[in-house]
Amino acid sequence: MIAFARNVRLWFAPEQIREEGGTPDYRFSLANERTFLAWLRTALALIGGGFAVDQFLPDLRWAWRAGLALALLGAGVLCSLRAVNHWMRCERAMRRGEDLPVSRFPAVLSVVIAVVAVAMVVVVLVGWEG
Amino acid sequence: MNARPGQERDPGLQPERTRLAWRRTTLASTVAAVLAVKSALHGDVSAAGIIACALSCALWLVFLLIAHGRIRALASSDSPLALAPRHATAAVLCTVALAACGAALVL
Numbered sequence: 001m002i003a004f005a006r007n008v009r010l011w012f013a014p015e016q017i018r019e020e021g022g023t024p025d026y027r028f029s030l031a032n033e034r035t036f037l038a039w040l041r042t043a044l045a046l047i048g049g050g051f052a053v054d055q056f057l058p059d060l061r062w063a064w065r066a067g068l069a070l071a072l073l074g075a076g077v078l079c080s081l082r083a084v085n086h087w088m089r090c091e092r093a094m095r096r097g098e099d100l101p102v103s104r105f106p107a108v109l110s111v112v113i114a115v116v117a118v119a120m121v122v123v124v125l126v127g128w129e130g
Numbered sequence: 131m132n133a134r135p136g137q138e139r140d141p142g143l144q145p146e147r148t149r150l151a152w153r154r155t156t157l158a159s160t161v162a163a164v165l166a167v168k169s170a171l172h173g174d175v176s177a178a179g180i181i182a183c184a185l186s187c188a189l190w191l192v193f194l195l196i197a198h199g200r201i202r203a204l205a206s207s208d209s210p211l212a213l214a215p216r217h218a219t220a221a222v223l224c225t226v227a228l229a230a231c232g233a234a235l236v237l
Contacts, residue, residue: 012219026210029213037152041154044155044161045158051162051235055172073229074229077229081222081226084215
C-alpha cells in the first residue's frame, strides 16, 4: 500500500522519474508507451461497453442493467489506473536497469471479462423469456 | 543496434507506430464519448443529462489535445523524448472521469 502511494506521487511528479538511472533507448520507451495506450484502449472499450449495456438492453430489469453497466465502468476505471501505474513502473525499471515488473492483472481481467460474458448470456436469455 | 541518435533511419518506425497507437486510442475515446452522449440524451432530456453530455464532450476534447500534443512531439524529432508522466496521468484521468460520468448516468 505504501509502495502504491509512492507510485501515485510519481504520476504527478514528472521530473522525479527522469532523475533516476539513465535514459533508456528511446525505442524501448516508445514501446512502453504503446503498451500503455493499448491498455488505455482496453479501458475505453470497457467504459464504452458499460454505456452500451445501459443503452442497448432497455428491456432488462433495472438492477441487472445498472449492475452490469457499473461493473464494466468500474473495470474500465481499474484498467486505466493500472495502465498508468504499470507504465510508470516499467519506465522506472528500464531507467534503473532492473527486470520489468510482472503482474497478475491481465489474468484477473481475463477472468472478470469471462464472468461478465457468461452473465450477459444469462441476462439475455432471461430477458428474452421475461 | 549501432544507431546514432538522429542520424540513422529507425528500421522499426517506432515513432510512427506510437503515433498511430495514439490515433487508435483517440478513436476509442471518440467511440466512448459518442456512446456517452447518446446515453445522456436518451429519452427525457434532463439538466443532469445535458451537464453529463457537455462534460463528456469536454473530456473528449482534452483527450484529443493530449494526443495531438504527443503526436506533434513525436513528429518533431528523430529520437523523441519519452512520454511525460503528467500527460499519461492526464489521459488516464480523462478516461476515469468519463467512467464517472457514465456511472452518474446509469444511476
